[in-house]
Amino acid sequence: MKTIYLDNNATTRVAPEVLAEMTPYFSEFYGNPSSMHSFGGQVAKKLAEARAKVAALIGADPDEIIFTSCGTESDNTAIHSALAVNPDKRHIITSRVEHPAVKVLCEHLAEKDYRITTLDVDSDGKLDMDQYKKSLSADTVVVSLMWANNETGVIFPVEEAAQLAHERGILFHTDAVQAVGKVPIDMKANSIDMLSLSGHKLHAPKGIGVLYLRKGTKFSSFLVGGHQEKGRRGGTENTPSIVGLGKACELAARNMTTENTRVKALRDRLEGELLKRISHSKVNGGGALRLPNTTNISFEFIEGESILLLMDGHGICASSGSACTSGSLQPSHVLRAMGVPYTMAHGSVRFSLSVYNTNEEIDFIIEKLPPIIERLRGMSPYWNAEGATCTPAS
């Protein structure tokens, strides 16, 4: 059975060009870039090239790129650093829809006497900017807001938010793990202090991340050790993955137009056709500015895990915000923050595309999904031949 992969916000396939670029750095050029010999030195040179490619994708200076092990490490480093360099301030601003890497960290900090403001979003997932402006205070140490939401693809106005923070001397961090490579980012044109990105979301391997740190920003290391990354992140460099990430960023820059034209058109067709063919379905975040590759659709009165497993039977890979898929008992915190009713939240499915998806794959899903939804609704106590049997309150 052919795999039809529309779960690219979870992780992506390593691009063949990326793998080819990485391979020699496992067994051939395996030297330590910190070594004095030229065998290691040649690797250091390759790392510098990779650093420049990553910097180029987001309009940064190579010195502003710190390689980490993942997006979560970058997020943790950024927020802990902001707190460490501002020991007198105790207030953090974030949002209700952040990735756990930021959300759970802030929950932990709340237990350590930090005051956390978690900003609300509206029913389209848009940030409450008035609430944001009002919550900025002299005690605020850092603002951490995601660039784009992993579940809905909704884009936050982080550049505007960063400007507002800067005017008050507050550090601004953004988790841009889902945005990098999908929407143009130019760090020279904004005042964001710190930005996290992750390799495996843009066709580089898992286990490599980046923290962008604006030049001149006070910094405190998270991983303390050797002098790597100019003393900002200890630990021998993951050389093959850094080389791979460099290549992936180069490809992402080249594919940016494709993402925003062809991939977006595939997404729009998938979304439009499913809504047309399946009653009681709705796009979550459909009224907001979104990533070109993501759609989050709720199918009312049925449960997401069942949908995923039946799609899995056809080789279709997607995700759900249902409680059952997570092992937690509550549906997605993102959908709940948006006030999506339970009838809808449990039956949500996220499709996230990449440049590797084809028209034929979209056709296949459009053909296979409606009977799956119909079959599960046929089993649902909230559904009969005439349609919905109830409209439960949210």
Add this chain to the structure above:
Amino acid sequence: MWDYTDKVKEHFMNPRNVGEIENPDGVAEVGSIACGDALKLTFKLDENKKIVDARFKTFGCASAIASASAMTEMIKGKTIEEAMKITNQDIADYLGGLPAEKMHCSVLGQEALEKAIENYKGAASPKKEGQIVCECFGVTDKEIEHAVRENHLTSVEEVTNYTKAGGGCKKCHEKIQGLIDAIYAKPVPEAEPAAKPKLTNLQKIRMIEETIDREIRPSLKHDGGDIDLVDVVGNRVLVATRGACAVCQASQLTLKGFVQTKLRELVSPELVVEEVPQ
């Protein structure tokens, strides 16, 4: 991805008995759309008072659908009395087991069965007994106690897996722990045990039956065994062992060490348990 058994997958892909019976003899709806799973069960009896047909509709994940499918298969052909004895563990066992986090699906199936039988018997309105402990999922202390006793749960996490209680805002974790502690707390010995009233023979038999049902049988079933009360002669409790117990070398130890101790503790200190062949 969940590690479902082949049987769970098979019942999910090909669920038995989906639908609703018109004019059913028993009907129940449990769970809610807010909680993420809901189940409607209807059944019909034949002239011999055996369940001749059972149908379900489910809103839920693969294991909820499979649990409901399994439960309807299990009760067909059974009398009400036989069906009442089915526990959530029986449903899980029928499916070759469920992931720990999904045990609440088997509990949902058992609850639907219990409520549908209550409905058949004309029991009072199906409102929940007891005090709500978990506000998020509307779980009562009675339901938690039942799950703890029936499945020998010892932690809040296990209670959440079986009943969902505590799986939302987590504010009730302390209360749940309190309920668990209370169940396993050693009964405080009375200053004068002589205060126990003398039992009539009928009362004694009834208490022995209740104790076996509530305290003893679930534990034995956990190990694949069972026990039947054959007779009570004075203080001699005559029992027959079933299932794994019947062939188990250690069953004598179980009878004396566990069954007799429990009966002495909860019914009368003079009781002697004896096994009879049957």
